[in-house]
Amino acid sequence: MGEVTGYTAERMKAIEDASVVNGGIDANGHLILVRHDTSEIDAGLVKTLVTATEGPPTTGTWIKGDYIIDSIGRTWICVTAGSPGQWVTTGGTLLDSAISTIQQATTATGTAAQAVDVTGLSVTFKAPAQPVRLIVCLSTILNNTAGGIPTVYLTKNDNTELSRWKAHNTAANEVATCNIDYLLEGLTPGTEYTYKVKFCAAVASTTTIFPVGTPSVSGHLLAVAA
Numbered sequence: 001m002g003e004v005t006g007y008t009a010e011r012m013k014a015i016e017d018a019s020v021v022n023g024g025i026d027a028n029g030h031l032i033l034v035r036h037d038t039s040e041i042d043a044g045l046v047k048t049l050v051t052a053t054e055g056p057p058t059t060g061t062w063i064k065g066d067y068i069i070d071s072i073g074r075t076w077i078c079v080t081a082g083s084p085g086q087w088v089t090t091g092g093t094l095l096d097s098a099i100s101t102i103q104q105a106t107t108a109t110g111t112a113a114q115a116v117d118v119t120g121l122s123v124t125f126k127a128p129a130q131p132v133r134l135i136v137c138l139s140t141i142l143n144n145t146a147g148g149i150p151t152v153y154l155t156k157n158d159n160t161e162l163s164r165w166k167a168h169n170t171a172a173n174e175v176a177t178c179n180i181d182y183l184l185e186g187l188t189p190g191t192e193y194t195y196k197v198k199f200c201a202a203v204a205s206t207t208t209i210f211p212v213g214t215p216s217v218s219g220h221l222l223a224v225a226a
Contacts, residue, residue, distance in 0.1 A: 016036050027060065055070055056070070059083075061083045074092065075093060077089075092225050096223070097222065100120035116200070117197070118199060123194070127189050128226045132187060132226045134183075135224075137221040153200065154197060197222055
């Protein structure tokens with residue numbers, strides 16, 4: 001004989017309240033989903049906004065990784081969530097961007113130090129004729145073993161582009177940020193390139209890289225624009 005599994009009234013109410021019943025795109029281009037209990041889910045940017053004014057937004061609430069195109073064609077990227085948050089300009093067209101909210105750790109034993117990819121922090125694009133800029137904003141880098149020097153690397157097509165791109169001496173459990181605006185050189189127009197960010201523990205230490213706060217307002221950002 002078959003079995004029947006039932007739910008309590010409390011459980012059924014919780015399922016109903018969590019169900020998405022409506023949604024729409026807000027003034028900032030975010031997809032906002034509405035649950036049955038009227039709470040909202042911000043599903044992130046789904047529409048590129050072209051504004052009627054020059055410069056970054058001065059009103060509204062934005063999250064890290066949002067971007068707009070202003071009235072003179074410059075792309076602006078939100079690097080710190082807020083109202084209106086902090087913005088940097090790429091000076092042109094956004095070619096690709098990536099956000100990572102994954103916490104990771106890597107350990108170096110003895111004299112070995114292994115650099116590993118920051119999960120999800122990779123961009124791929126075909127090089128245009130004009131110069132290309134790359135922006136990286138890493139929320140935090142934590143070296144949880146005293147005396148080490150954790151480092152951040154940039155690779156181009158899996159070859160090291162910048163070694164020890166960001167290195168800092170740290171005490172145990174010290175937190176540091178890494179924000180870089182870098183002009184890419186030596187690109188061949190029409191050629192496809194993939195850039196990745198790696199991080200590496202110091203000798204005989206463990207380094208953890210992770211975002212601060214909730215994933216909706218934080219994370220690591222990698223973007224390229226021309």
